[in-house]
Amino acid sequence: MDFLGGRRLRRSRRTAWSRAMVRESLLTPSDLIWPLFVIDGHNEKTQIRTMPGVERLSVDLCVEAAKAARDAGIPALALFPNTPDHLRSTNGAEAYNPDNLMCRALSAIKSAVPGIGLIADVALDEYSSDGQDGLVRNGEILNDETVAVMIRSALVQSKAGADIIAPSDMMDGRVAAIRDALDGEGFEQTQIMAYAAKYASFYYGPFREAVGTGSRLVGDKRTYQMDYANSDEAMREIEQDIAEGADSVMVKPGLPYLDIVRRAKDSFNIPIYAYQVSGEYAMIEMAAAAGAIDRYGAILESLWAFKRAGASGVLTYYALEVARKLGA
Numbered sequence: 001m002d003f004l005g006g007r008r009l010r011r012s013r014r015t016a017w018s019r020a021m022v023r024e025s026l027l028t029p030s031d032l033i034w035p036l037f038v039i040d041g042h043n044e045k046t047q048i049r050t051m052p053g054v055e056r057l058s059v060d061l062c063v064e065a066a067k068a069a070r071d072a073g074i075p076a077l078a079l080f081p082n083t084p085d086h087l088r089s090t091n092g093a094e095a096y097n098p099d100n101l102m103c104r105a106l107s108a109i110k111s112a113v114p115g116i117g118l119i120a121d122v123a124l125d126e127y128s129s130d131g132q133d134g135l136v137r138n139g140e141i142l143n144d145e146t147v148a149v150m151i152r153s154a155l156v157q158s159k160a161g162a163d164i165i166a167p168s169d170m171m172d173g174r175v176a177a178i179r180d181a182l183d184g185e186g187f188e189q190t191q192i193m194a195y196a197a198k199y200a201s202f203y204y205g206p207f208r209e210a211v212g213t214g215s216r217l218v219g220d221k222r223t224y225q226m227d228y229a230n231s232d233e234a235m236r237e238i239e240q241d242i243a244e245g246a247d248s249v250m251v252k253p254g255l256p257y258l259d260i261v262r263r264a265k266d267s268f269n270i271p272i273y274a275y276q277v278s279g280e281y282a283m284i285e286m287a288a289a290a291g292a293i294d295r296y297g298a299i300l301e302s303l304w305a306f307k308r309a310g311a312s313g314v315l316t317y318y319a320l321e322v323a324r325k326l327g328a
């Protein structure tokens with residue numbers, strides 16, 4: 001046969017050893033960040049209907065989960081509290097209660113499992129009775145007033161043991177404001193992982209069930225989260241958060257936004273994380289349960305795609321399962 005230059009590209013794919021030799025990206029346990037949903041109580045776990053296989057855990061069980069994660073080689077956990085209803089309010093004051101669920105989980109894990117990184121989500125949706133990430137006045141999401149509350153929240157979290165503050169709210173100016181406040185209180189070593197390009201996405205549905213905000217949310221988040229039609233704007237958001245002092249940035253959701261991950265990787269010299277969100281998890285689980293796809297094959301393929309796109313790591317509900325299997 002007369003090939004162009006005689007090249008047979010299949011040659012390198014013929015055997016397992018050769019495929020391994022030419023593989024361009026790797027997936028290891030240290031690429032996986034595990035989100036945990038925290039609830040009140042002791043020895044409590046509750047199911048999340050739309051996230052089969054993921055459970056909300058009381059603080060003592062989060063400590064056990066953290067030990068398992070550490071033993072599997074997972075570098076960090078991302079914590080999300082399901083705040084009891086009676087502690088949610090329009091001003092989100094529970095966000096800066098030093099004894100809130102988030103802070104109790106941070107300090108319990110930090111003292112029992114000091115070797116694992118703790119990422120604390122900062123946004124008001126987990127504490128507000130409106131289900132919005134910011135304070136609401138006459139239907140408007142207030143920017144600067146929200147940032148003032150977030151600063152207080154970030155400080156109590158840092159005192160409780162957070163290693164990384166992760167503002168997920170998309171308010172303007174919050175990275176600089178949090179950096180400034182942390183430095184002023186002696187938390188110069190606390191990192192900021194900015195949810196820099198967070199899209200107003202339909203893929204967050206199951207997460208809202210998990211943290212108990214879905215049923216309260218009135219309207220949507222399109223005045224602060226990004227329009228899924230945009231890519232240039234994501235570069236401006238990332239550039240801004242880096243300028244404000246972010247140590248790393250995040251793109252969210254994950255798989256539908258791999259173009260953003262790749263573009264960010266090519267444009268900025270900073271670690272980029274992607275969040276494989278709850279709706280992505282649910283799609284894989286439900287397709288697999290219906291017999292449509294091979295479950296574990298699809299999971300690995302999805303996680304590898306993030307690495308191929310240039311992500312430094314992935315926040316994924318599959319972290320423990322995959323880290324264990326990769327390490328086995």
Ligand SMILES: NCC(=O)CCC(=O)O
Nearest residue numbers: 168203204207277278279
């Ligand atoms: N700050 C976290 C989210 O907003 C959603 C994540 C998910 O859907 O898994």
Ligand SMILES: [Mg+2]
Nearest residue numbers: 170171172237
């Ligand atoms: Mg921004």
